[in-house]
Amino acid sequence: MRFWWQLAGPWLKAHWRLSLFALLLALSTVFAGVGLLAVSGWFLTGAFLAGTTLTFNLFAPSALVRGLSMWRIASRYAERVVGHRVTLDLQAEIRTRSFAHLATLTPAQLAQYRDGDLVARLIHDIERLDTFFLLIIAPAFTALIAGGVFSLLMGMALPLMGWVLLVVLLLAAAVLPYLLARRTAKAGLEAQKTHADLRALAHDAIAAHTDILVFGMSGQAQAQFEQIGLRLAQAQKRVANAGSWGTLLQQLLMGIFVLVLLWLGAEAHAQAELAAPIWVGLLLGAMGLFEVIGPIMRGASSLGAVQGAAQRLRDLAPAPIAPTDAAAVPLPQTGSLVLDQVTVAYDKTPVLQSVQLSLEQGQRIAIRGVSGTGKTTLLMALMRVQPLRSGRITYGGVDVAQVPLAQLYERFALLSQHSPVFMGTIRHNLLLAQPNADDARLWQVLAQVRLAEHVKALGGLDAWVGEGGNTLSTGQIRRLSLARVLLSKASVWLLDEPTAGLDRLTAQAWLKDLHRVAAERTVIIVTHADLPAGVVDQNYVLRDRQLFLDENTTN
Numbered sequence: 001m002r003f004w005w006q007l008a009g010p011w012l013k014a015h016w017r018l019s020l021f022a023l024l025l026a027l028s029t030v031f032a033g034v035g036l037l038a039v040s041g042w043f044l045t046g047a048f049l050a051g052t053t054l055t056f057n058l059f060a061p062s063a064l065v066r067g068l069s070m071w072r073i074a075s076r077y078a079e080r081v082v083g084h085r086v087t088l089d090l091q092a093e094i095r096t097r098s099f100a101h102l103a104t105l106t107p108a109q110l111a112q113y114r115d116g117d118l119v120a121r122l123i124h125d126i127e128r129l130d131t132f133f134l135l136i137i138a139p140a141f142t143a144l145i146a147g148g149v150f151s152l153l154m155g156m157a158l159p160l161m162g163w164v165l166l167v168v169l170l171l172a173a174a175v176l177p178y179l180l181a182r183r184t185a186k187a188g189l190e191a192q193k194t195h196a197d198l199r200a201l202a203h204d205a206i207a208a209h210t211d212i213l214v215f216g217m218s219g220q221a222q223a224q225f226e227q228i229g230l231r232l233a234q235a236q237k238r239v240a241n242a243g244s245w246g247t248l249l250q251q252l253l254m255g256i257f258v259l260v261l262l263w264l265g266a267e268a269h270a271q272a273e274l275a276a277p278i279w280v281g282l283l284l285g286a287m288g289l290f291e292v293i294g295p296i297m298r299g300a301s302s303l304g305a306v307q308g309a310a311q312r313l314r315d316l317a318p319a320p321i322a323p324t325d326a327a328a329v330p331l332p333q334t335g336s337l338v339l340d341q342v343t344v345a346y347d348k349t350p351v352l353q354s355v356q357l358s359l360e361q362g363q364r365i366a367i368r369g370v371s372g373t374g375k376t377t378l379l380m381a382l383m384r385v386q387p388l389r390s391g392r393i394t395y396g397g398v399d400v401a402q403v404p405l406a407q408l409y410e411r412f413a414l415l416s417q418h419s420p421v422f423m424g425t426i427r428h429n430l431l432l433a434q435p436n437a438d439d440a441r442l443w444q445v446l447a448q449v450r451l452a453e454h455v456k457a458l459g460g461l462d463a464w465v466g467e468g469g470n471t472l473s474t475g476q477i478r479r480l481s482l483a484r485v486l487l488s489k490a491s492v493w494l495l496d497e498p499t500a501g502l503d504r505l506t507a508q509a510w511l512k513d514l515h516r517v518a519a520e521r522t523v524i525i526v527t528h529a530d531l532p533a534g535v536v537d538q539n540y541v542l543r544d545r546q547l548f549l550d551e552n553t554t555n
């Protein structure tokens with residue numbers, strides 16, 4: 001559970017007093033409950049015997065019963081309040097840390113996972129880790145301390161009984177849960193994985209809904225759902241079966257213990273070594289203790305799933321690539337952009353090999369090339385999204401690998417091929433690039449990308465664009481993303497297919513404006529489109545992993 005500790009440890013260390021208080025309150029509730037049962041047993045037996053001997057003092061036990069009842073109520077209330085606070089805050093911490101852990105992944109690492117699987121890891125697996133404190137740590141802690149103290153008390157009355165209780169408690173609260181956790185580990189992991197498969201399939205099916213219908217694949221998709229659903233049910237059944245067996249064995253063990261206790265107590269009572277009220281009190285107290293131990297089995301049967309969830313989250317980012325911000329050299333506001341012997345590879349074969357490029361501030365170029373030659377990869381390398389295998393990229397003479405990432409993103413703005421529109425308003429989507437921009441500036445960029453009229457028709461800047469911009473057309477989504485880039489204060493614009501999805505007239509009109517809008521910015525446009533004259537200063541072509549100046553294309 002090292003991974004769990006990595007996520008939860010800092011919070012627990014920082015809030016150890018509150019966490020300990022929550023555990024002590026849980027313990028206090030157990031003591032009050034067990035004490036109540038023990039005293040009641042003692043009291044009732046004493047009272048019964050008093051009927052025959054008239055020597056029993058009723059006042060002390062009845063006051064104790066009332067006191068313990070009040071203590072139990074108050075303790076339980078406080079335990080719930082503090083326990084929930086710890087559990088919820090810890091959950092928030094685990095989630096935040098898990099997200100931060102995953103945020104270090106590069107797009108290449110993310111590309112190895114299906115969307116649905118990633119969502120399952122982010123939601124379902126993290127949810128599993130949340131339960132570790134509540135279902136495992138807290139019950140184990142209370143059972144250990146309360147069991148130890150009660151065994152000691154029982155040992156003081158009758159040493160053999162104390163030892164027997166200790167052994168039974170160790171078996172019921174430690175050995176059996178341990179065996180159960182081992183037994184359910186594989187099925188727990190399988191359940192987590194299958195759950196993720198089901199989610200991934202649901203995502204794929206929603207994304208490809210129209211194609212599934214058109215190609216008549218509904219039956220096939222349904223069969224796949226059924227098959228995975230069955231696998232999930234089987235894994236969950238295996239966990240539930242093992243859990244039931246564990247609980248049965250635990251109950252049997254406790255039943256046998258009660259019989260042994262009755263027998264040992266009867267012997268001791270016959271030899272006048274143990275008073276009857278104490279005997280019954282200890283018996284009921286031990287039975288109260290067993291009530292506390294029961295939930296440990298529930299935690300133990302979920303331990304496999306918790307472990308599986310931790311493993312899946314750890315696998316996702318085994319060695320997060322930390323931004324190399326160590327040296328933290330400042331990046332100049334403007335300067336020449338130079339790629340020196342840049343080589344980039346996703347696997348063994350490089351996509352870009354010893355690429356050379358040198359651009360003065362304010363220069364605009366287009367890069368063309370057959371699909372799959374590495375144009376997008378080049379932009380990703382410039383944004384430090386894709387690491388270089390060798391070579392370096394400098395801006396204003398500073399190696400961009402040495403600067404804080406946030407600063408790089410202030411200087412370089414990227415319009416990626418799949419730039420998204422986020423759920424919210426037009427204003428919300430634009431302000432992401434420039435939080436302080438006023439309405440006049442927002443309308444200005446909307447006009448520049450030829451979207452102002454449509455936004456007015458939608459109801460203005462506060463018009464809602466729906467999830468993924470589903471109230472906008474593909475071309476409108478593209479223009480809104482483009483407006484976001486125009487709004488940024490970056491000195492270098494990297495535009496990957498900026499006019500994709502735009503009709504020819506709109507595209508040409510916007511491109512003709514580009515030099516005016518870009519002003520002194522350096523612009524790299526990756527495109528397959530014909531550009532109007534004057535849009536760029538130079539054309540390049542990416543071929544055979546290298547960048548060549550293309551003298552034949554004239555714009």
Ligand SMILES: Nc1ncnc2c1ncn2[C@@H]1O[C@H](COP(=O)(O)OP(=O)(O)OP(=O)(O)O)[C@@H](O)[C@H]1O
Nearest residue numbers: 107108111346351370371372373374375376377378
């Ligand atoms: N995350 C990745 N993992 C492995 N290979 C990748 C990854 N991304 C891209 N590639 C491969 O790298 C090569 C270059 O891809 P890239 O997207 O840079 O090409 P492109 O020139 O921009 O193509 P297009 O014009 O179609 O957008 C392709 O062969 C592609 O399969």
